Amino acid sequence: MIDPRAVIDPGARIGEDVHIGPFTVIGPDVEIGRGTRIGPHVVIREGTRLGEDCQIFQFASLGEAPQDLSYAGEPTRLEIGDRNIIREFVTLSRGTPKGGGCTRVGSDNLIMAYVHIAHDCRVGSHGVFSNAASLAGHCQVGDRVVLGGFTLVHQFCRIGDQAFTSMGTALNRDLPPYCLASGNYARAVGINKVGLRRRGASPELVSALHRAFKHLVRGRDREGGLAAVAPLAQAHPEVAAFVAFIRESQEKHRGIVRTAPRRGEG
DSSP states (O other): OBOTTSEEOTTOEEOTTOEEOTTOEEOTTOEEOTTOEEOTTOEEOTTEEEOTTOEEOTTOEEEEOOSOTTOOSOOOEEEEOSSOEEOTTOEEEOOOGGGTSEEEEOSSOEEOTTOEEOTTOEEOSSOEEOTTOEEOTTOEEOTTOEEOTTOEEOTTOEEOTTOEEOTTOEEOSBBOTTEEEETBTTEEEEEOHHHHHHTTOOHHHHHHHHHHHIIIIIOSOHHHHHHHHHHHHHHOHHHHHHHHHHHHHHHHSSOBOOOOOOTTOO
């Protein structure tokens, strides 16, 4: 059902069985997949693609112009997958030409109230973004990531699969897969053992990832750590992905979050 008080541009493409609440505004060149439910007072701007069976709560803003001073009104996009739950006052910006022109969010995410996902971010699937978590521009977030409330992520940072941040974390470097981070600025505090076990990870895999964390995140001897972890990477694809993420981060990106220095290390 589409409420007659909604304002929908004739150029918008609305799928079957879509519900749109009163006073919602949908601009031109918007696509909404079947079965999606959009509450009242939502704004969906041009260039937005919204998948099937999503739930958009009141006062959300999807596809607004990016908060980037270099943006000059060029046509860019926001692409959102299926079955996402987007709560009140969430803001998802479309992309910029210099960042590839597209902000992309996967499927099956819970995005809680006041979350901000900025221009040109790439977000995976099955994640949980708790209240007021915010991504600056050009961030990359893997699958099954949990961001605690009021987590802040610096622009161009990457977060690997199944990583977890606690409440109020300020992340200014890359967070490897399966890692926990906490603090302002963030420190890595260990492997997300609870999340891994809930998803059926074997004790052997959890132990292998813990050893990889000890050598490559807590340790300071990079080459020695890589040598020590090499047999584990051969035995476990997850450890191989962990190692690859850290290598790429150190060579091409901001570097990884480290653990707090131990007593006597400075």
